[in-house]
Amino acid sequence: MKKLSLQTMIEVAIFAAFAFVLDLLPSFHFGPSISISFSMVPIFIVAFRWGFFAAFVSGFLWGLLQIALGEAWILTPTQAFIEYFIAFACIGFAGLFIRPIKGNLLRGRKGNALMWIVIATLVGGAARYFWHFVAGVIFFKKYAIEAGKSPIIYSLTMNGITYIASSIACAIVLVLIISKAGQLITSAKSAKDQRMVS
Secondary structure, three states: OOOOOOOHHHHHHHHHHHHHHHHOOEEEEOOOOOOOOOOOHHHHHHHHHOOOOHHHHHHHHHHHHHHHOOOOOOHHHHHHHHHHHHHHHHHHHHHHHHHHHHHHHHHOHHHHHHHHHHHHHHHHHHHHHHHHHHHHHHHHHHHHHHOOOOOHHHHHHHHHHHHHHHHHHHHHHHHHHHHHHHHHHHHOOOHHHHHHHH
């Protein structure tokens, strides 16, 4: 298992707490099951600074905070594990794009970096909401039945709209921030950074 440096571990914890705080702020709601939130932004920043594993851990900690501090909506232990540990941790898949993002920023190719940031954000969001979709089909099917819909279609619609809206909102925020402050990403130094610019 990859070891995280002390600086990375501190950032992982701080950004997980930041994501939790953002999630407490009012979000845009469109019905009981659809909302738009910017709370994934801190986990994406960890992903772009340190990569997949650090962001995976940060997302996992965010889910743990949701449960530990009573902000989770829990029906069963399995549902809680899927929606607050697996789903939140999977935002870390955005970190798989650290090389093209950080590499382009280090080379001064901001446009390319921003394009990869949007792609990474959509991938990380999709990885998260896939598990919310699965949990919706399994654990929230009664709401679909009450609405006269198939549980698969109902969960796909509710989580799909939330995924698209939240991911686009996060991508816009990240593009605005990083286009003005690319050093937020490039200031995280690792042994791989030199190879990114070589």
